[in-house]
Amino acid sequence: MTFVARKLGFYVVALWAALTLNFLIPRLMPGNPVDQLVSKLAQKGQVTPATRHAIELLLGADTSSPLWQQYVDYLRQLAQGDLGVSVSYFPAPVTQVISQTLPWTVGLIGLSTIISFVLGVGLGTLAGWRRGSWLDNLIPVTTMFQSVPYFWLALVLLYVFGSMWQVFPLNGGYDVYTTSPGWNAPFIGSVIYYGTLPALTIVLSSIGGWMLGIRNMMVSTLSEDFIVTAEAKGLRRGRIMRTYAARNAVLPSIAGFAISLGFVVGGSIVTEAVFSYPGVGSALLSAVNSSDYALMQGIFLVITLSVLGANLLVDLLYSVIDPRTRARG
Amino acid sequence: MSITSSEIVGSVDTASVDVPAGAPPGGGRRRVPLPPLTPKLVVGLSIVVAFVLFGLLGPLVVQDPSAVDSIGMTAPSADHLLGTTQTGQDVLAQLAYATRGSLLIGAIVGVLTLVLSAFFGVVGAYAGGLTDEAFSLLSNVMLVIPGLPLVIVISSYVQDKSVLLVALVLAVTGWAGSARVLRGFTLSVRGRDYVLAARVAGERPWRVLVVEILPNLIPLLASQVVMAVIFAILGEAGLSFLGLGATGSFTWGTMLYYAQNGLALRLGAWWWFVPPGLAIAVFGAALSLVNYSIDEIINPKLRSQTRAERKGWRRRARTATVATDPTEVAA
Numbered sequence: 001m002t003f004v005a006r007k008l009g010f011y012v013v014a015l016w017a018a019l020t021l022n023f024l025i026p027r028l029m030p031g032n033p034v035d036q037l038v039s040k041l042a043q044k045g046q047v048t049p050a051t052r053h054a055i056e057l058l059l060g061a062d063t064s065s066p067l068w069q070q071y072v073d074y075l076r077q078l079a080q081g082d083l084g085v086s087v088s089y090f091p092a093p094v095t096q097v098i099s100q101t102l103p104w105t106v107g108l109i110g111l112s113t114i115i116s117f118v119l120g121v122g123l124g125t126l127a128g129w130r131r132g133s134w135l136d137n138l139i140p141v142t143t144m145f146q147s148v149p150y151f152w153l154a155l156v157l158l159y160v161f162g163s164m165w166q167v168f169p170l171n172g173g174y175d176v177y178t179t180s181p182g183w184n185a186p187f188i189g190s191v192i193y194y195g196t197l198p199a200l201t202i203v204l205s206s207i208g209g210w211m212l213g214i215r216n217m218m219v220s221t222l223s224e225d226f227i228v229t230a231e232a233k234g235l236r237r238g239r240i241m242r243t244y245a246a247r248n249a250v251l252p253s254i255a256g257f258a259i260s261l262g263f264v265v266g267g268s269i270v271t272e273a274v275f276s277y278p279g280v281g282s283a284l285l286s287a288v289n290s291s292d293y294a295l296m297q298g299i300f301l302v303i304t305l306s307v308l309g310a311n312l313l314v315d316l317l318y319s320v321i322d323p324r325t326r327a328r329g
Numbered sequence: 330m331s332i333t334s335s336e337i338v339g340s341v342d343t344a345s346v347d348v349p350a351g352a353p354p355g356g357g358r359r360r361v362p363l364p365p366l367t368p369k370l371v372v373g374l375s376i377v378v379a380f381v382l383f384g385l386l387g388p389l390v391v392q393d394p395s396a397v398d399s400i401g402m403t404a405p406s407a408d409h410l411l412g413t414t415q416t417g418q419d420v421l422a423q424l425a426y427a428t429r430g431s432l433l434i435g436a437i438v439g440v441l442t443l444v445l446s447a448f449f450g451v452v453g454a455y456a457g458g459l460t461d462e463a464f465s466l467l468s469n470v471m472l473v474i475p476g477l478p479l480v481i482v483i484s485s486y487v488q489d490k491s492v493l494l495v496a497l498v499l500a501v502t503g504w505a506g507s508a509r510v511l512r513g514f515t516l517s518v519r520g521r522d523y524v525l526a527a528r529v530a531g532e533r534p535w536r537v538l539v540v541e542i543l544p545n546l547i548p549l550l551a552s553q554v555v556m557a558v559i560f561a562i563l564g565e566a567g568l569s570f571l572g573l574g575a576t577g578s579f580t581w582g583t584m585l586y587y588a589q590n591g592l593a594l595r596l597g598a599w600w601w602f603v604p605p606g607l608a609i610a611v612f613g614a615a616l617s618l619v620n621y622s623i624d625e626i627i628n629p630k631l632r633s634q635t636r637a638e639r640k641g642w643r644r645r646a647r648t649a650t651v652a653t654d655p656t657e658v659a660a
Contacts, residue, residue, distance in 0.1 A: 014470045021474065025482060140621075147559065147613025149566045152585065152606035159594045266475040270567055284478065285571065288485040296485065300478050307475045 003319060011312045018304040022297055023074050037087060037293055044090040051085060058084050058294055083301070084294030088286045094298035097283055102265070102302070104173055105279030108195050109264040109271065112202035117257045119203065120210025125246045127211060128218025139215060142208035154201040154274045161197055168197040171276035198275045206260075210253060217249035251322050255314050262310025266303040367625070373618030380612050384432045387425030394422035394579060402591075402598050412600035415591040423584055424604055430580035431562055431609075434496045438561035439554045441500035442507055446553060449504070450511030451546065455519060455538055465512060471505035480564070484573040492575045499564050500557075507553040511546065518545050552623045559616050566609055581605040 034056050041047050041055075057073050083094035127135040145153070162170040174181070175190040221227070222245055230240045260267075269281035276282065280299055287295035398417025405412045411420035453464030480498050484490060518524065519542070527537045562581070568574040569582025576583055584605040588594075593601040 010466070010469065011473075013466070014473045017470045018474050021479070025486070140618075143617060144610070144614045147563075147617055148610040149563055149570075149585075149606060149613075151567060151570050152609070155589070155594060155602075156606075163595065263475065266478045269477060269481070270571070273571060284481065288481060288573070291485070296482055300482055303475050303478045308473055311473050 004316065007312065007315045011308055014308055015305075018308070019075065019078070019301070020071075022300060022304075023071060036291055040087045040291070041085065041090065044087070054082065054084055055294065058297060078301075083298040086287070086295040087292040088290045088295060089283075094295050097295060098280065098298060098302055101278060101280045101283045104277065105265055105268045105272070105281060107191075108198055108277065108279065109202065109268045110261070111195075112199040113206070113257075113260055113264055115199065116203040116206045117210055117253075117260075120207040121214050121250060121253055123207075124211035124214035125218060125241065125249070128215040128222070128249070129241050129245070131219065136215070139208070139211050143212055144208070145205055146208045148205070150201070150205045151270045151274050153205055154198075154271065157201055157204075158197065158274060169194055173278045195277075198271050198277060201274075202271060210256075213256065214246075214249055214253050217252060218245055221245050221249045251318075254321065255318055258310055258314035258317060262307035265306045365626075367622055369618045370622035373615045373622065376611060376615035377619065380428060380608075380615075381432060383425065384428035388422075388429055391422040391425045392419045394418060394426050402593075402596065402601070404598075405600050411604055412598070414587070414601055415593075415598075420601055420604065423579060424608065426579040427581050427584050427605060428608065430492060430575075430578050431565065431582070434492055434499070434565050434580060435558040435561045437493070437496040438500045438503065439558045441496070442504045442557035442561075443550065443554050445500065445504035446507035446511055447550065450508035451515045451538070451542070454512040454515035455534070455542065457519075461512075464508075468505045468508040468512070471502075472509060476502040477564075477567070480568060481571070481573055484568065489577065490573075490575050492578050492580070495565055495568065495575045496561070499561050499568075503557060503560055503564070507557065510553065511549065514546065514549055515542060518542050548623050548627045552620055552627070555616050555620045555623070559613050559620075562609060562613065581609050 034052075037055055038047055038052055041051070054077065057070065057077050081095065083098075086092055086094050086097050089097045123135065124139075127133070127139055130136065158170065161168045169175075172194055173191065174187060174194050179187045179190045181187055227240065227244060230244050235244075265280055268277075268279050269284060271277065272279045272281035273285055280302070284296065284299045286292070287299065396418060398413065400413060400417050402415050402417075403409065403413045409419045409421065411424065413419060414423070449464045449468050453461050480502055483498050484495070487494065524537060524541050527541050532540075565574055565580060566582035566585065569576070569580060569586045570589065572586060574580065574582050574586070576586065582605075585602070588598075588602045588605070591598075591601070593599075
């Protein structure tokens with residue numbers, strides 16, 4: 001029980017650190033972000049004193065109250081779920097912008113990460129099992145794909161499959177002209193069609209890492225004694241590969257997978273920039289380009305929460321699947 | 330085993346013995362052990378050296394990269410070996426200056442990451458107690474806070490960024506992973522017999538750290554620095570592509586940013602868009618090759634050849650007749 005308590009305690013500390021960072025950064029930077037934001041908001045509509053006060057709490061220009069008082073007010077405002085009003089999507093509040101864009105990001109990036117993980121671990125297991133085969137020699141090639149900058153690969157594929165051979169659409173999340181959002185077949189089909197090319201680029205660029213990781217772990221695990229025992233007992237080779245070797249070798253990969261799930265929300269920025277996909281990443285980019293600090297802070301908070309949540313999940317999950325960590329923890 | 334003793338003596342060359350970094354080689358002289366020169370290492374290192382030379386000497390021999398010309402976007406020709414950009418600037422000249430800029434960022438981030446992660450990882454783990462807990466907590470928190478969004482948020486508040494600022498931001502958000510790995514390794518080295526013996530003998534802490542512990546860490550440190558450089562170059566490219574990098578200077582990332590803004594790919598100007606991306610890819614691949622070679626040194630099980638193959642030990646085949654060589658060792 002103390003193991004769980006220690007882990008929870010650590011994540012509370014990490015969350016506090018992230019919130020404090022979010023609080024301190026705009027106050028440490030040069031310039032006065034509050035006035036910029038208020039003037040932009042005033043161009044679009046009336047700015048009430050309550051709105052101005054909320055913005056000041058977020059970004060810190062209320063020089064009358066001491067810093068710790070501002071900090072407490074900021075935390076209280078966050079606890080009430082008020083993340084401010086967005087400039088680039090005026091007059092929508094930040095929470096509404098995030099709730100509209102988050103499902104797109106989670107759907108695309110989440111699915112791509114799962115596909116990449118399953119394919120990568122499967123192929124990597126085979127490569128580690130049959131060392132020196134053609135599959136094993138394919139691994140340096142796939143890891144070369146990882147040193148290619150992701151957006152470069154994505155742009156080249158977009159050019160090839162979007163402009164040269166017009167197989168996939170060039171941008172967007174779904175066909176805005178002929179389908180309307182809802183649980184109907186044309187919309188879902190259109191979502192899948194528009195999401196295939198981005199998913200393909202993500203899978204291609206990340207599969208090498210999974211393959212290499214589990215291949216190295218398989219190589220280490222296959223030299224252990226219990227594998228020799230299993231072979232001596234006369235078990236089938238497939239069973240040894242799956243139930244004895246891969247099951248032990250996949251442990252670090254599962255930890256890495258859970259962590260990369262946390263990065264699903266944060267790592268979508270470049271993908272969505274290249275494919276103009278309507279997710280959290282493009283919202284963050286348009287917020288940065290229009291100096292929409294409230295939306296930026298809100299998205300950063302959401303990304304941090306998802307990463308922390310994923311890491312907490314990994315730590316707790318790891319103690320379940322690998323009992324050795326429970327003894328040390 | 331029918332290996333003759335003369336064969337063993339003949340093929341074990343003292344200059345190529347790969348001993349672990351902590352133990353002194355035979356003969357009593359402290360010789361720095363060199364890593365075995367596998368093909369992977371040779372290819373990787375030569376590509377890295379070629380890029381460094383291009384970055385150092387290239388800007389001295391090419392044209393002015395900022396000189397605009399009215400010829401606009403043209404394909405590679407005798408005058409401009411890699412064609413020109415939308416404003417008539419020579420792509421090859423820009424590539425040379427960009428190589429210098431990107432390598433500079435990689436070097437700065439590599440050194441900063443090394444210093445930060447060595448301090449928080451090694452010193453913290455060696456000191457133990459409260460220092461260890463505090464440093465470990467700090468690196469875990471920095472690890473968990475998402476890097477790219479943090480870099481974006483910090484970068485967005487400062488409008489005109491220099492190469493130094495981008496490198497600093499990348500280093501500050503990227504040192505935590507290395508620190509955790511180094512800490513784990515230092516904890517295991519700290520408990521080894523010779524370290525305990527040195528402490529009991531009354532060696533001062535800094536001397537134990539530098540003389541006993543650090544030599545074990547050198548392959549791991551090298552691997553972490555190489556990964557930090559890869560991360561820096563890719564991170565800077567991503568940031569610049571989004572328009573958040575050092576847009577005033579020449580780096581591979583800013584070249585891609587301007588190429589994308591000049592609609593290079595749509596207009597078919599592959600000579601502007603492909604070289605910087607290819608440069609990043611090839612340089613990153615070369616660094617990865619170097620990293621694999623270092624991994625093979627750290628974990629000998631990953632080597633693709635067995636020790637006997639590498640050293641050319643030959644086994645005399647067992648024949649049905651009695652061996653006539655009197656020096657043959659009976660199996």
